[in-house]
Amino acid sequence: MQLKFNNGKFKILILADIQDTDTPQKATTSLLNAAINKTEPDFIVLLGDNTAGWWKGVNKEKTEAAVDAVAKAIDDKGIPFALVFGNHDHEGLANDENGVTEEEAKEFLLSCYQKYDTCMAVEGEEMTGVGNYNLLIKDSAGENDVFNLWFMDSNPYATEEEGGGYGYVHEDQTAWYKKTSNELKNSNGGKPMPSLLFQHIIVPEAYDMLTETEKSTKGAVSGSGVGSGKYYIANNEYIYQGNVNEGPCPPNSNHGQFDSWLEQGDIIGAFFGHDHVNDFAGEYKGIKLVASPAVGFYSYGNHHGIRTITLDENNLTDFQSDIILYDDIADYKLNNSYIKNHGYSEYKNKFLPAVIGAGAGAIIIGTIIGFSVTFIKKRKRKK
Numbered sequence: 001m002q003l004k005f006n007n008g009k010f011k012i013l014i015l016a017d018i019q020d021t022d023t024p025q026k027a028t029t030s031l032l033n034a035a036i037n038k039t040e041p042d043f044i045v046l047l048g049d050n051t052a053g054w055w056k057g058v059n060k061e062k063t064e065a066a067v068d069a070v071a072k073a074i075d076d077k078g079i080p081f082a083l084v085f086g087n088h089d090h091e092g093l094a095n096d097e098n099g100v101t102e103e104e105a106k107e108f109l110l111s112c113y114q115k116y117d118t119c120m121a122v123e124g125e126e127m128t129g130v131g132n133y134n135l136l137i138k139d140s141a142g143e144n145d146v147f148n149l150w151f152m153d154s155n156p157y158a159t160e161e162e163g164g165g166y167g168y169v170h171e172d173q174t175a176w177y178k179k180t181s182n183e184l185k186n187s188n189g190g191k192p193m194p195s196l197l198f199q200h201i202i203v204p205e206a207y208d209m210l211t212e213t214e215k216s217t218k219g220a221v222s223g224s225g226v227g228s229g230k231y232y233i234a235n236n237e238y239i240y241q242g243n244v245n246e247g248p249c250p251p252n253s254n255h256g257q258f259d260s261w262l263e264q265g266d267i268i269g270a271f272f273g274h275d276h277v278n279d280f281a282g283e284y285k286g287i288k289l290v291a292s293p294a295v296g297f298y299s300y301g302n303h304h305g306i307r308t309i310t311l312d313e314n315n316l317t318d319f320q321s322d323i324i325l326y327d328d329i330a331d332y333k334l335n336n337s338y339i340k341n342h343g344y345s346e347y348k349n350k351f352l353p354a355v356i357g358a359g360a361g362a363i364i365i366g367t368i369i370g371f372s373v374t375f376i377k378k379r380k381r382k383k
Helices: 026-039 060-075 102-114 171-187 204-209 257-264 337-342 344-350 352-382
Strands: 009-015 043-047 081-084 133-138 145-151 195-198 210-213 231-234 239-241 267-272 281-284 287-291 305-312 315-325
Touching: 009 026, 026 060, 026 305, 043 267, 060 081, 060 102, 081 145, 145 171, 171 257, 204 210, 204 281, 204 287, 257 267, 257 287, 267 305, 267 315, 287 315, 337 344
Parallel strands: 009 043, 043 081, 145 195, 195 267, 267 287
Antiparallel strands: 009 305, 133 145, 210 231, 239 281, 281 287, 305 315
8 A cells, every 4th residue: 555646635634632442432433434534535644542541441352442443434434544652542451460561552552453454554663662654655646755754652651760741752763763864865866855743742842832921811821741830822923723722741851853853854744642622733943833632532622623634746845734623523413511521531430420329329219119109008908
């Protein structure tokens, strides 16, 4: 299977943070299926936390079923797809009870996707993480490689020795990127191969596109990672699309990944998930940094949707990208506002025990009343 432009255009559909279980929410599958059917993409990217990973009772069978709920919908349409891992995909499997390491869990997950013919994701060379690779797009004639797509494992969490916090692309991964980028440059007549990059966790430079402000400022968000302890609003000198609805969650320290992009000069845009309710796009030092909202309704988020990218073969130095929100595309309308705003996981933990408790109480009371009525009737019949 190869990727190629069709009549000069190439459309990518991004599905970020599907993050659901082996019995996914109807709202999740409705958005997933509507996005695939109505945007008619040439290629689909799963941008990490593609399954919830951590729900109660996770095992290999349930994990495979959760993958099937996503991958089958894509494969049935014959659409090629690729993926990166987030910080949650592996969590249910990678524990002492299952006897599985993080790497083994990701390798198993990857094998579940790879059983589908349209999956183009690979494990990649030996380095930190699983699934560091690139895919090339040919021109409309199918003769020459003219564009490149990078897929990086941003890793789940940093160790205490590394400063804690969320994961990041490690130095050996960046070294592989630079080496491969140089090889592509050589094959492209000495010019950097124009590229997009996909990974789950955003780079720290996201905060260079924001302005520090007071907590009381309208629209201010609480910073995270390198922005911890401060409040921010979007800086319109950089942010040109969408909204910063929560503080981006990059790693706690900068490991030079963005600087390597500047050095290589090939990446025109990088796309991130992880921050479920963000859908902003900004440009910093000539590279567009773009957030994609969450698809799934199992975890948190009151702002669900998908992102598309359209490449033009006649101008490979830029791209068009748009957000389509759940209410504008999904066929199923979710009426439970709490699930819509907070996710089914929180809803079931907060409300279902009370509902079940009340239901059990009603059953007990009903049984007692029923027994009493029967007893009284029997006594009356005996008279």
